[in-house]
Amino acid sequence: MLTTAIFPGRYVQGEGALAALGEEVARFGSRAFAVMDPFAMDTLRPRIEAGLGEAIALTAERFGGECSDEEIARLAEAASAADVIVGIGGGKALDTAKAVAHGLRRPVAIVPTIASTDAPCSALSVIYTPEGAFKRYLVLPHNPAVVLVDTGVIARAPVRFLVAGMGDALSTWFEAEDCRVKRGANMTGRLGPMTAYALARLCYDTLLQYGVLAKAACAQQVVTPALEHVVEANTLLSGLGFESGGLAAAHAIHNGLTVLDETHDYWHGEKVAIGTLALLMLADRPPALIDEVFGFCERVGLPTTLAAIGLGGVDDAALMRVAERACAEGETIWNTPHEVSPRRVVAALRAVDAEGTRRAKATPRAAE
């Protein structure tokens, strides 16, 4: 069977990286069209223009807030004369820029302003209705040509973004490992190469080593080596790990959790953290490893109980709806190298909740 890995063309990261945007974009032409979310438009535009320099002519449009077919069509029309599309902002603005570039057959440069998910590097856009309901995945023929992350910008974003990104990145190695053992497909539909599994492991090790220090740096709005390492883990290693290593139970359980309205105020990475803990229970991972992951979540402030994602007092019928969605046909949970059923998923979620609650009671400070 073939193995396949996919990568962004270039990955640039560091404090002040915005100043290098012009140099990166100039490889593709002199006319840039930027999709900027309101935060980027209002606070970063002068720095973006300075970074692009005299040689690049910039047209910028404010992102309307939803990565919908309508918004993509609107922006594509405005961008038709551009040589290169630039997406600047959070996940939905970036996904929209990717889709606009794809429709126009232009290269895209991605500039995340938060490190809350591993989406920036991926060859995927999630399309919603104008009202914000999930519509479909748009699988793109290639990854962004450039991903440029200014860690000075990331450091000034609210710390909850960085922590949620760690939750998303926390799942990467466990899901890739399940795919490796089960010989499950990655996002290309083929097996991952050993490179992807090794990068996924580096992602986990980096979080464990530097997660707490990175959070402290972000809380102070300063860039430190630890913050740089975790931003790279959240954005690049997790992105490469999930696309080329593959997904398994953690993201399937995340998808299941989204069926309950009570979880909607909680972010992707926060729900993925619960999905990751449930994966460990479901796949019978060693207790010492489970203890390690709970400890990490407690130290950085990721949820370890159902109450922490809005599901305090949730009944079994609701959890069964979560589990049935997680176990839908074609879901990545079937990459789990262990017995899987909706009943087993409910049991795993209950086991996570019981253990998270027990630990919080045993060492109240751990749950702060």
Ligand SMILES: [Zn+2]
């Ligand atoms: Zn994710």
